Amino acid sequence: MKIGDSMQQRTRILWSIRTKLISLILFFVFIPFAVTGLLWYERSTEEIESNAIQSSDRLIKQINGQLDYYFTTLQRSTYPLLIHPLVQDFLTLDPADSYSRYELTGRIQNELLSNIAFSRPDIYSIAIVSSKNIAVSQSGGYSMIEYYENYVDKLNDENYKIVGVSKVNTLPVLTILRRFVDAKSYRSAGMLVLQLRMNEINQICANVNLGSSGFVWLMDENGRIVYHPDHDKIGQQADRSLTSKFSEATNGWFSTADHKLIIYHQSDTTRWTMVSEVPLRELTENITWVRNFNVWIGIVLLSSTTLLLVGFSFQLTRSIKRLQRLMRLAEEGDLNARAPDRNRDEIGDLNRSFNLMVSKIKNLMEEVHTSRLKENELEIRRQNSELEALYSRINPHFLYNTLEMMNSHAILIGSAIISKMSTSLADLFRYSISNPKERVTLEDEIRNTRQYLDIQKQRFPHLIVEYGFDEKGLQRVLAIRLMVQPLIENSFLHGYQTRKLKLGYIGLFGRVEDEAYVLTIVDRGKGMDPAIMEKYNEAFSGTEDNLPISKKDRIGLWNVHQRIRLTYGPPFGLAIRDSGTSGTEIEILLPLLSTGGESDA
Structure with missing residues (x-):
């Protein structure tokens, strides 16, 4: 995005x-x-x-x-x-x-x-x-x-x-x-x-x-x-x-x-x-x-209460909009933008988190620019991947406290739907801002994906989600953070929304195969052109690190594959098994932990 x-x-x-x-x-x-x-x-x-x-x-x-x-x-x-x-x-x-x-x-x-x-x-x-x-x-x-x-x-x-x-x-x-x-x-x-x-x-x-x-x-x-x-x-x-x-x-x-x-x-x-x-x-x-x-x-009493609530809501949204303007400056390259952090409430905590985030981004960018050009190519590619992941976590990082505050107010006014959605979003953001170098299991990734799909089901009541795997076996499957959610978003965007279709079905299935684990993601939208699918599969099975098509087309698939390949090496990564008018089926090959706790890869 x-x-x-x-x-x-x-x-x-x-x-x-x-x-x-x-x-x-x-x-x-x-x-x-x-x-x-x-x-x-x-x-x-x-x-x-x-x-x-x-x-x-x-x-x-x-x-x-x-x-x-x-x-x-x-x-x-x-x-x-x-x-x-x-x-x-x-x-x-x-x-x-x-x-x-x-x-x-x-x-x-x-x-x-x-x-x-x-x-x-x-x-x-x-x-x-x-x-x-x-x-x-x-x-x-x-x-x-x-x-x-x-x-x-x-x-x-x-x-x-x-x-x-x-x-x-x-x-x-x-x-x-x-x-x-x-x-x-x-x-x-x-x-x-x-x-x-x-x-x-x-x-x-x-x-x-x-x-x-x-x-x-x-x-x-x-x-x-x-x-x-x-x-x-x-x-x-x-x-x-x-x-x-x-x-x-x-x-x-x-x-x-x-x-x-x-x-x-x-x-x-x-x-x-x-x-x-x-x-x-x-x-x-x-x-x-x-x-x-x-x-x-x-x-x-009604007038006084209404005025107080309206005044509080405008004060809250004004603080968020001010932080939004500072975010825009930071996204445009002005990393010296700072939010006022004198308040000792949730907004103050949010502003301090933003200031800390911008400072870290600035330091990290300086580190990237001053790093040695002759470092190991794999390490450079890993740092670039981490930098992209960090950019994708900017919004969850500072919006987490805001969502906690929204949940509190939703509970006060008795709105269970808003409370549930804000809690799920907060869990998603907490998961996304965790240490990107920390390895996770497929159980953690599926739990995060469930929360994401629960939110989507609130937006799209007709969405059907199907799971088909052994929950207990997911603890032995190694994964990387935020690898499933981008693929589901890719299905929503390219399989349904751009084709003017109503979101109807997403399926997640898993099985053990040849001492590895295969996670399958299925949708029932309209798939991609056979020529594009063939180019992707050629790139996924090879060792080239260049995207086979323009970056504006399905960059999410390539990023997820590259992160898995850089973390666990071949043959792990993505493969498109089927994509046509009846839907798309994508497989992710992941390593299994041995009984001693080490990866089989």
Whole structure:
């Protein structure tokens, strides 16, 4: 790979780091928090309103229950009158019998009605009216023909009836009717007429607290208002726009155009409908304030965290880009370029590693230029090979600490893929910057190759990798560092990418043959021209050290072969067994360690 291409690749890597950091912040911090906050805001608003409605509805039902209890108790207090002998005699009394009429009305007044009226201050008047138009009340006997004629139709077939509110001498009173039945004939013989003061009902309704301006009112089954804070509305017909909604169900709620919450509940006992009217904001303002306060706290925290993370990411990528510019100067020949190394963090360590690397390169280049021209040709070729290998390790050497830092941040933000890729890259770079003169086994080289292919599989999910060798036997096979990875890269580039093919398959197979080890690398891309393959195999099998074709074509194959041949000598090296439209098969012949630990070569 050329220096210019290397710089372009590093530029893409640096941009991808910044893009990934910003993307991680955006997609895994800001957007999830914003979406969650919005959903929480809407959900909490619904819950607040729902809780306020349910709370008000329970309150209305409780007040309705109190009214039901009040009327049930009133109804029970009149039970003794139904079967009392005096009442039964009064119902069958002949209107012409003046004496008996005078006697019975007096006794009923003194013994029954006065006591009931005295024990119930809410009773304005109580009267018994017979079907023969004879009446008696707590204040005496009088003709009640108008009562009987007006109320008998309203009672219909019912035994107990709440008629409604009327005014007696400007005082609102509630009229209740109860049918009397003759104990002998079981026929209707009269009725009890109760007129109640509204004090008890007003007190029950007035105790309801619905915000600062909310209130309740009562409506009977005919749509007339029984109770209202505005006393002028008592006895009037309720608003038809409301009663039409009340007729749809016995209880429920709805909102008006001016955001007023209307809750209604009809009693099964009285068939009255209790209605509450309250602005919705008054029910929810306290809880809404807490919700809004939490929302603003969340926005402030989110904004602060996002700014800090973005600032940190830009500071990190700025330091890497500055080091990139210094690398470009070094690659162009300015080996006096130095990075600031005052910081005591990972970036400072990276800069110090770069400075040390440039110094070593400069010293090594001076050593190469001042070395003796008459040194052994093999030693000169070995030094040149080592120098090329060192150049190829410039990037892994100073990028190692950066990848460790990327792995730490990836773990913090919970990105397993980035963590795995950065760890694999770090292992690759650690392996590549080790001592190039140190001999390695094929086991070490295959382990490094696996990490490289794992990274490629993240980039190319459709890539299939197949291994076929005895893992334990790899420890006895001698190899050189970074000999397999360039050949796989060569397959990717020339077998797939330049032919516009999707990366599909790479196979690694090994076998022992004639006290040596044969490692086979197979791809299924498009192979090279037969003439070029023949030239390569002629060069691989000979002793010439010149590349058989132009350096721009597959220089990786020749470099790997030369390094193996210079390290272990003939016959070890590369051979192309097959290359055509169905793929390419390359074999590497490597020496085996004997049982005593020495190479068989």
